[in-house]
Amino acid sequence: MNVGIEDLHVAYAGRNVVAGVHLMAAAGEIAGLVGPNGSGKSTVLRTVYRHLRPAAGRVLLAGADIRTLTPGQTARHVAALPQERGSDFELTVREVVAMGRTPYKRAFAGEDRDDRETVARSLAAVGMAGQDARRFAALSGGERQRVLLARAFAQDPDVLVLDEPTNHLDVRHQVELLALLRAQRRTTLISLHDLNAAASLCDRLHVLHGGRVVASGAPRAVLTPELLAEVFGVRAAVTEHPLTGDPLIAFDHRRLPPSSPASGAGPDGEG
Template sequence: MRIDIEDLHVAYAGRTVVAGARLIAADGEITGLVGPNGSGKSTLLRTVYRHLTPHAGRVLLSGTDLRRLAPAQAARHVAALPQERGGDFELSVHEVVAMGRTPYKRAFAGEDATDREIVARALADVGMTHHTGRRFSELSGGERQRVLLARAFAQQPDVLVLDEPTNHLDIRHQVELLALLRAARRTTLVSLHDLNAAASVCDRLHVLHDGRVIASGPPRQVLRPDLLAEVFGVRATVVDHPLTGDPLIAFDHRRPAGGPVPEPGPRDHVPT
């Protein structure tokens, strides 16, 4: 299934946060949202998974307006991993992941063999099989992130909506999570701060700036030095990654775009 966002406007507290956004998350592709803090990425994603109601515009799931679906029906199609995690669950890891089966259950229905198999597979996918009986509240931030991703997998959605899913993960688990998203080949809409991770994992990127989509396309087409300077305020060049061939952004960490040239320090002098 694909997601079409048509002329989306979202405002709250009297301020427009997303202004006329148009973008597509194609069937089976990973579509990334990138942009500086405050550009509207999280607000747009919250609208897709129905946490927010748009002021105008629509979010379509293969042509059907998501707002017209009943909550349980929508949850069978779209699963979300938001940034806000809520309070600590006084539940076991297994119980948290099993919450992903709720859209498929009648009221007060218990867990059956199919549910247990799906939950076990989701936990295995995120490397948390051996933590099934632990309390969610006892886990580290990275472990909680993986459990919540497993809950989204257990929902068996057509579309995954992920808001900064690599937050709190160490580098190994970041790489594993992104590889897992690649292997799943579900329609995925994901926001990422790490532009190199976005360039590596995403089939298409949409760049948000001040609530507007200002560029869209494959990572190599979108992540140009002039756009990085304009949107992110950084000096950078884009080269081929020596291991993967993906676009690799090399940042100038000594000064921002348009900033003054710093005086050379001791490390800048090469001994003769």
């Protein structure tokens, strides 16, 4: 299922945070949103999973305006892993992941075999098989992250919306997560701060700056030293990864480019 965002505007306290954003993810494509803090990445993603209503513009799923769908219909198509994640669930790991099956259940309906198999498969996919009975609140940050991702997988969506999913994950689990997302080949919108991870994972990148898309395209075409200096305020060289052949960004940690723009957080602290 393809996703299109047309002329999106979102305002906080009378100030435009996202202004005229156009971007897309083709069916089965992993589209990354990158940009400095406050550029509007999380705000754009929140409109896709309907946490925010835009002031203007549309989010389209396979050409249909998402606002014409009921919340239940949306939940069958779109699963989200937002940045703000609950840590006080008095539930087991299995119960949290089983919440992903809710869009497919009638009121008061119990689990069936398909639900149980989907939950087990989702936990195994994120490396949490056998952890069903643990309390969610007792997990580490990285474990919670993986359980919530399993809940999104259990939803069996056409579209995944992931806001900084590698946060709290150690290096091994970051690599495993990126490999898992690549193997799924499910339409995915993902925001990432790690530009090298974005270059490795994404088929297409949309670079946001000041609430607007300033560049879109394949990672190799988008992540140039000139763009990195202008948008991120860093001095960098872009080479080829010796193992994968992906673009590899080497940052100069000793000095910034001339007239480097200051980077600040947006009104909600989003990235």
